[in-house]
Amino acid sequence: MGIGAKFGAIYRRDRHISRLILMMIVWAAFMAITRFDKFYTLINFQTMASQFPEFGLMSLGIMVCMITGGIDLSTVGVANLVSICMATLMKGMANEESEIAAYVIPLCFLIAILMGALAGAFNGLLVSKVRIPPILATLGTSELFTGIGIVITDGKAVSKLPRMYSSAINSKIFGLIPTQLVFFAAMALVTWFLLMRTTYGTKIYMIGTSSKAAVFSGIRTDLLLVKTYMLSGICSALGGMVMLANYNSARADYGTVYTLQCVLIVVLGGVNPNGGSGRISGVVLAICLLQMLQTGINRFPQISSYYISLIWGAVLILVMVLNYFTEHNIRLFKARRS
Secondary structure, three states, X not given: OOXXXXXXXXXXXXXXXXXXHHXXXXXXXXXXXXXXXXXXXXXXXHXXXXXXXXXXXXXXXXXXXXXXXOOOOOHHHHHHHHHHHHHHHHHHHOOOOOOOOOOHHXXXXXXXXXXXXXXXXXXXXXXXXXXXXXHHHHHHHHHHHHHHHHHHHOOOOEOOOOHHXXXXXXXXXXXXXXXXXXXXXXXXXXXXXXXXXXXXXHHHHXXXXXXHHHHHOOOOHHXXXXXXXXXXXXXXXXXXXXXXXXXXXXXXXXXXXXXXXXXXXXXXXXXXXXXXXXXHHHHHHHHHHHHHHHHHHHOXXXXXXXXXXXXXXXXXXXXXXXXXXXXXXXXXXXXXXO
């Protein structure tokens, strides 16, 4: 078998992963030719590794919801509401020198996870019990959570946080690995384990493939959907805690572009918007690719940052079209063989 045939076989085995790897190689080569000294530095890679976990965590939540055939558009709203509440709590527990006790940080993370789980459970109940379409239910709760955040803060930013929190989350393990990256890697590993090594993962893939078949198989789809949206809420809450450290403040309108960006990541990573298929490896690669693209574009001062949202929207449409024609060609090929 020739080299071309081998690459063809690898590509057909997983088109989404192969496409992402090819795009990363092409972009890495382009940056090496045009901006090598500014892109290929240790500080630049450390910066990228500390930036993407906040929207990467939200993408993991959207991914599990999309596998079930749904979607969670409230991730940014949950993240901002959690960060606002935790910022307010930390300021309230700080002393006159704006210092907090060591136990406050893990306590805030625990409360944040509980808040995220409650917000996710609310989404899950609207989808599973009230039977509101996921896109409408989570769009509504996104506005609800954002509105609560605005009411709490009067539309202002909660700033002047205790320095201990920001320095702890923005630190580097062994002086090299950003702590934010460890949070993302840990949550990605937990999500992978749930999807690939537990019956929970098998069941949500079944729901995404055919909800009716899942019901006839005896699966309690309502409870499973609530658990799925709770997991998404937890991912969003952790993303909000990382945002809080990166910005050193909290506000109800932070990260507004992340909703589109997270959906783009999940679709680009090979998750079927109709449910039933998708791998976490593809989503992780898509996260890395988009971070490389965004950082690379910022290395060209003549390109305005306002074009980034336009590029993300165009890429999302392009990926959806490519996925449609890919799946259509696969169905035609199988039909001809049968």
